[in-house]
Amino acid sequence: MRDWLSNFREQHLTTYTLKFRIRYWWFTQLCLLGIIVFGKWSLIPYVLAWWFFGAMAITIYAHRGLSHNSITLKWKWLEHLCCSLCILSNIGSPLAWAVVHRMHHVYLDEEKDPHSPHQIGFLRSLTHRWDVPFENVPLRFTRGLLRLETPRWYHDNSFFPFIFFTIFIWAVTVAYGTTIYGFGELGYYMMNIFTYDGPAVWLQTWGLEFAWAGFAGVALGQWSMGITNAWQHSDKRGKGHIRNVPWYLSFINWGEGSHDYHHSYPKDYSFGKGLNDPTQYFIILLEKVGALSINRNI
Numbered sequence: 001m002r003d004w005l006s007n008f009r010e011q012h013l014t015t016y017t018l019k020f021r022i023r024y025w026w027f028t029q030l031c032l033l034g035i036i037v038f039g040k041w042s043l044i045p046y047v048l049a050w051w052f053f054g055a056m057a058i059t060i061y062a063h064r065g066l067s068h069n070s071i072t073l074k075w076k077w078l079e080h081l082c083c084s085l086c087i088l089s090n091i092g093s094p095l096a097w098a099v100v101h102r103m104h105h106v107y108l109d110e111e112k113d114p115h116s117p118h119q120i121g122f123l124r125s126l127t128h129r130w131d132v133p134f135e136n137v138p139l140r141f142t143r144g145l146l147r148l149e150t151p152r153w154y155h156d157n158s159f160f161p162f163i164f165f166t167i168f169i170w171a172v173t174v175a176y177g178t179t180i181y182g183f184g185e186l187g188y189y190m191m192n193i194f195t196y197d198g199p200a201v202w203l204q205t206w207g208l209e210f211a212w213a214g215f216a217g218v219a220l221g222q223w224s225m226g227i228t229n230a231w232q233h234s235d236k237r238g239k240g241h242i243r244n245v246p247w248y249l250s251f252i253n254w255g256e257g258s259h260d261y262h263h264s265y266p267k268d269y270s271f272g273k274g275l276n277d278p279t280q281y282f283i284i285l286l287e288k289v290g291a292l293s294i295n296r297n298i
Contacts, residue, residue: 024090025090025127025128025129025222027215028090028215028216028218028219028222029219029222031212031215031216031218031219032047032215032216032219032220034212034216035047035212035213035216040209040212043209043212043213043216046209046210046213046214046217047213047216047217047220048217048220049217050213050214050216050217050218051217051218051220051221051224052217053085054085054086054088054089054217054218054221055089055221055224055253055254056085056254056279056282057081057082057083057085057086057089058085058086058089058091058094058097058221058225059253059254059255059256059279060082060279060282060283060286060292061073061079061082061083061086061094062082062086062091062094062097062098062101063098063101063256064269064271064283065082065292066094066095066097066098066145066148066151067097067098067101067102068266068267069144069267069295070267070268070269070294070295071269071283071292071293071294071295072292072293072295073291073292074290074291074292074293075290075291075292076150078291078292079150079151080150082094083150083151083154083161084154084160084161084164084165085161087154087158087161087162088161088162088165088214088218089218089221089222090128090218090221090222091225092158093151093154093155093158094151094154094155095145095146095148095151095152095154095155096155098145098151099137099141099142099145100114100115102141103137103141104116105263105266106141108239108240108263109233109239109240110239114130115128115130115229116233116239117229117230117233117234118233118234118238118239122230122234123230125226125229125230125233126226126227126229126230126231127222127226128222128225128226128229165211165214169207169210169211169214170207172207172210173203173204173206173207173210174186174190176203176206177189177200177203180200181199181200185198185199185200186200186203189201189203224252224253224254224256225253225256227245227252227253227257228253228256228257228259231243232244232245232257232259233259242259242260242263243259243260244257244258244259244260244261244276245257245258245259247272247274247275247276248275250272250275250276250277250278251278254277254278254279255270255271255272255276255277255278255279255280256271257272257276258271258272258276258277259271261273261276267295269283269294269295269296270283
């Protein structure tokens with residue numbers, strides 16, 4: 001009887017169709033390749049910065065927060081920022097990502113695991129080509145998520161972060177130009193942006209390159225996730241066995257490399273001991289300044 005009820009709940013007590021789509025994987029890879037091909041080495045610090053902040057949003061908010069409820073953000077603006085960074089980092093809606101990740105934990109490497117390399121192939125898992133709608137998602141995977149206003153809004157309005165990104169690039173460019181040329185020259189430039197040929201004209205190129213570096217940073221983050229989804233789940237021992245990244249390479253996916261530990265203790269905000277999870281120190285810092293709380297009793 002218990003098995004029958006379990007199967008009935010799985011098959012019939014379902015929520016909406018979950019739309020989860022990796023939007024522009026190839027575009028970001030071309031941006032990263034372009035930096036290498038054209039030798040834009042001066043953009044590397046910007047690329048690494050975009051990669052870092054995108055990775056932090058994913059591993060802290062989407063993964064440890066939404067998926068496993070091991071941390072809770074207290075600052076509303078930070079939650080909006082994390083939602084935007086998650087979408088810009090090409091993981092789609094963080095709410096949908098959390099549902100997919102919960103399914104991954106329950107169905108580890110089995111048929112219903114959305115991105116297991118054993119099911120969809122190593123290359124598709126590595127390059128995130130599992131961007132298909134999931135029909136009839138069981139309610140248990142959405143528990144506690146659908147009532148969260150901020151990620152729910154971004155789930156329904158996922159285009160807005162790209163508008164925010166454009167505004168941010170413009171604002172940073174203007175601020176940078178103002179520190180060099182002052183308001184007078186920069187104001188004249190902006191009033192005559194199509195005909196201006198003065199000393200500040202290079203700012204337009206700088207702003208575009210700053211955005212270029214952002215998309216290249218997204219590409220790095222996608223490889224970080226690809227390593228976790230594909231390589232770490234392709235242990236030669238077979239399904240259900242997980243590789244770990246050595247501690248001295250843990251920065252590659254910011255603590256996600258201790259993946260065997262994480263699957264054993266998914267509710268732990270720390271994904272490993274010591275330097276196996278460098279992100280835990282950033283989480284502790286955010287807790288000390290009041291940005292989040294760590295749910296240690298779950």
